[in-house]
Amino acid sequence: MSPPRQQPVLAFAVALAAVAVLSVMDAVMKGLVLSIGLYATSVWRALVGVGLSSVLYLPQRRAWPSPKVVRLHVLRGAVVTVMGLLFFFGLARVPMAQAIALTFIAPLIALFLASLTLGEHIRRRTLGASLLAFAGVLVIVGGQVRNELGEGVLVGTFAILGSAVCYAVNIVMMRRQSLAAKPLEIGFFQNVTIATLMVASIPIIGLPAWPGDHWPGIFAVAAMSFTGVLLFAVAYARGEASYLAVTEYSGFIWAAVLGWLIFSEPVSPYTLLGASMIVAGCIFAARDKPRPEPEMEALA
Known part of the structure; x- marks a missing residue:
């Protein structure tokens, strides 16, 4: 199939929408x-995702x-299975804003992975925007270090x-995958792979707890996860990984607001300062329109 x-x-814009949807999903997943x-949350979400x-x-x-x-x-x-298990394990122990801030090393790593594996050119404006946003992350983490670490936070x-x-590996793979397949196909195989791995672990870990009253939440996170996959597939088929990676920084704004509203997690002045730097980096990157690139050969 020829690339879009x-x-x-x-x-x-579509990548920003994907980050927003997945940020809301993170909040529901944490609960x-x-x-x-x-x-239990991972197994049932994966199975519902396969059905959807x-x-x-x-x-x-x-x-x-x-x-x-x-x-x-x-x-x-x-890769997504391991990534998700590690992230949601940590998210249950770390405030949402801090958790998202820590993940912001990923776009920087992805910039260089995309250059090495996809041959993408790292433009100075994009790199500068990423560094500005990452400086905002350092401000946030610095503020968190001043607070006492709770049990399990480390x-x-x-x-x-x-x-x-x-x-970071996932971001680069999304680019190649989105050039080789359509969004629904990507979402289907991702859900099937995750569900297969989770079900295969049942003989080792045991049967998952029954969700009971939490079924609406399970269906909600499965639907939002699938929607996020579709949106990212559309975005990465139409833009370079090194260019779109910076949109991940916008997730911090959602995490800070949702963490405060749902889990009463405070937002410090350091968080607000860092967030403003992150937003500035995203806007700076959005103004950098890539030059038309040669058509990449799609996987056949």
Whole structure:
């Protein structure tokens, strides 16, 4: 299949929308993990996600993707599984704003991974915007260091940093995957891979707890996760990974607001200062419209 025409402004806007949807999902996931545990939440969300994506993808598919594309789907699904488990483990132990701030090493890592693996050129404006936004993250983390660490925060912090490294790999893989397949196909195979890995762990970990009254939340996070995957697939098919990675910084604003409203997590002056720097970086990057790039050969 031939890659879609590059539309950097549209791609940037759609990526921002994806971050917003997934930020709300993070808030609901944190509540579920605190209520029924990480394992049960992950298993039931994955199974619901398979059902939802199957209903949308299977009736309209024309042919199965090539083995090369399937391998890419499965590999990214495995990366996303590890990434999600680490992140939500940490999120249950760390305030949302701080957790999201820690993940912001991912776009910087992704910039250089995209350059090494996809041959993308890192423009000075994009790099400068990322550094400005990351400086805002350092301000936030510096403010958090001044507070006393609660029980499990240090372990949660390392888990989130591990998730951030996985997410950097994921960002680059999204670019290749989005050039090789359509959004519904990507969402379907991601859900199937995650569900397969989670179900395969049942003989080792045991049966997950029954969600009970939490089924609405399970369905909500599955739907938001799938929507986020679709939006990112659309965005990364129309914009370079190094250009769109900066949109991840906007997730901090959502995390700070949702953490305060839902979990009564305070927002410090350091957080507000860092957030303003992050927003400035996103705006700065959005003004940098990439030059038309040569059509990348899609995976067949």
